[in-house]
Amino acid sequence: MSAALARPFYLRDTTTIARELLGCELVCNSETGAASGLIVETEAYLGRHDPASHAFGGRRTRRTEILYAPGGHAYIYLVYGLHLCLNLSTGPTDTPECVLIRALQSLTGMPLMRQRRQQVPDERLAAGPGRLCRALGVSKEMNGSDLTGGGPLLVRPGQRVTAEAIGVSARIGVDYAGAARSWPLRFFMRGNPCVSRP
């Protein structure tokens, strides 16, 4: 079993990290049990200069504060009053960028994931940002936790993914962001059935 990705991994270019996270294993040790999956879909959010980012224009509030810390922390927030989204912060201090984890291929803890989710095929257990938080047992109390050691969340190196195997598209659900709505910042494993949508 390989060790968690360490700080230097997270201090680099956000788009590069979003690509390299594909094929890595995301592990969540919640109070109700552990589960993990291969990351098969991500999106990059480029902070100050990205109208789709919560930190656009350098916006700094209680919610976004963690993004200004060094990369390698969890940024977890509630959307639509119902669902949590899990992001991994990236870049050095004062660079409020992050990568949204959009889908996993479940790997360990599958009975628990099935129990946490409604009756769905295994491929759909974590096929979406809200779904994967539910399946893994991610909670908002995990917001701000350090991904590089000691916390409930961590990422391990996993499968090697070639450039040809990576699909690229515009991000999902950011139609409000003007021209940024079409920026090619969504990355996914081509042909993987666990991606949130084709």
Added chain:
DNA sequence: TTGCCGATTACCT
């Protein structure tokens, strides 16, 4: 303090 709206999902026709 008010009011709008969202980095979604499930279920409806």
Added chain:
DNA sequence: GGTAATCGGCAAC
């Protein structure tokens, strides 16, 4: 295809 659910963040008043 359409939309209800549900509430915290945030900007404006």
